[in-house]
Amino acid sequence: MSADYNVFITEETIEGADDGPLADSTVAVKDNISTEGVRTTCGSEMLDDYVPPYDATVVERLKDAGATIVGKANMDEFGMGSTTETSAFGAAENPAAPGRVPGGSSGGSAAAVAAGEADLALGSDTGGSIRNPAAFCGVVGIKPTYGLVSRYGLVAYANSLEQIGPLAPTVEEAAALLDAISGPDERDATTREEGAGTDYAGAATGDVEDTTIGVPAELVEGADEGVRERFEASLDDLRERGATVEEVSLPSVEHAVEAYYVIAMSEASSNLARFDGVRYGHSGGFDGNWNEAFSKAREEAFGEEVKRRILLGTYALSAGYHDKYYKQAQDARAWVKQDFDEAFESVDVLASPTMPTPPFEVGESLDDPLQMYLADANTVPVNLADLPAISIPAGETDGLPVGIQFIGPAFGEEEIIRVGSALE
């Protein structure tokens, strides 16, 4: 069954509590989210046989809510990729577009929902890794405000950017899953009070009367014609339902992709230093000294995209280059935040195509990493600014799914859920 799309790395049933708001739901959990006693590989040979001794906070909360976890979903290795082709366990496929990638890095999670192999799924989003596969697979995905959902037990890639979030067939179901996992956690000091006692599912009313939607020209210009047509048609729907649409300008987003990759790679180079093959993970054997054994374990067990990012991050942080790359990237991040703050003074939410293109063909983007990075242009600004965003299906172009993204102010999840639900 799952072999069809290679959705799961590990199929294993983890039963939740007897009752709760998710008692009738099955959930696929991305394989970088720790599950006690069930192997968690991050799509890497490095963690091929790693079995966490504890649950991530979101997994505890799923169990408390009565959900049944049905497997650990396939993903780009350590979340590094936009297609789920960098998984050491083979690429996942797109159930909504045969021969195409499901997007990434949470491609297995989105494909599980699209194929009906799970009712719901958890992914993680560092620069678009929930919204990209949601758009490519024709499902709903939410990247929460930074600090809304605990990252305790999420294997870190770029801590200052990433959040765990839901994927589901409908806005209301995604919102209900977000209700279950959000809220403060004493084990993650970056969580905030705002997620406690939420009713996001109740916000999916479809009412957009008197809502002002801003459209940043910079996030529409680069999109394919077919994607733009679907985007404009969605805006027309919203206008008919009483929303106002106006153009806004976010000049800073032109630099978001390079800022994002410098910051993400820098954090990755530090975070992935923990994989030494001594405490856990693939061991290179103990010949020679520590540096040699460490290098050998990492040469053998990391895939090429992971090596590429560790090296570029190490380079960006190295003596003589720190100010040139990392410091300027932080300036760009501050600029992006400022631009969004100003935009939200005059509009309630912002809208853009989620991805500038329909899903890529399998193998299309692998040879040119820079082209793959550029595909994230519309999603990474949101992570740089710590904001919430939702991707909703916006129909198809030439039979391929298109997604529309709504971005809200910090902790404005209700707003984006309300506006998104109007398109269903």
Place this chain on the structure above:
Amino acid sequence: MSDTSTGSEDSAPGPEEVRHVADLARVGLDDDEVERFTEQFADILDYFETLDEVPEVERDADLVNVMREDEVRDSLTQEEALANAPETEDGYFKGPNVS
């Protein structure tokens, strides 16, 4: 950094510098990877250069440290902590020589 290398772009690292960074990062690379990375890094770093156009922006100053009391709490048992180690001895991790 290394003055023995020249990349395809003025500021881009050449193969020797890619090897040097790989050493710093403790990631072994084979010759094919060094070749591919040298070529790709020229493109990618060239693109990162556009950060030069970013104006200086006043950063948010409202960050605060979040501390908790330093008190004993439940943690993994020694057995759990060692469960994923490739080699252990007498309750310790066993690794290669440090130098």
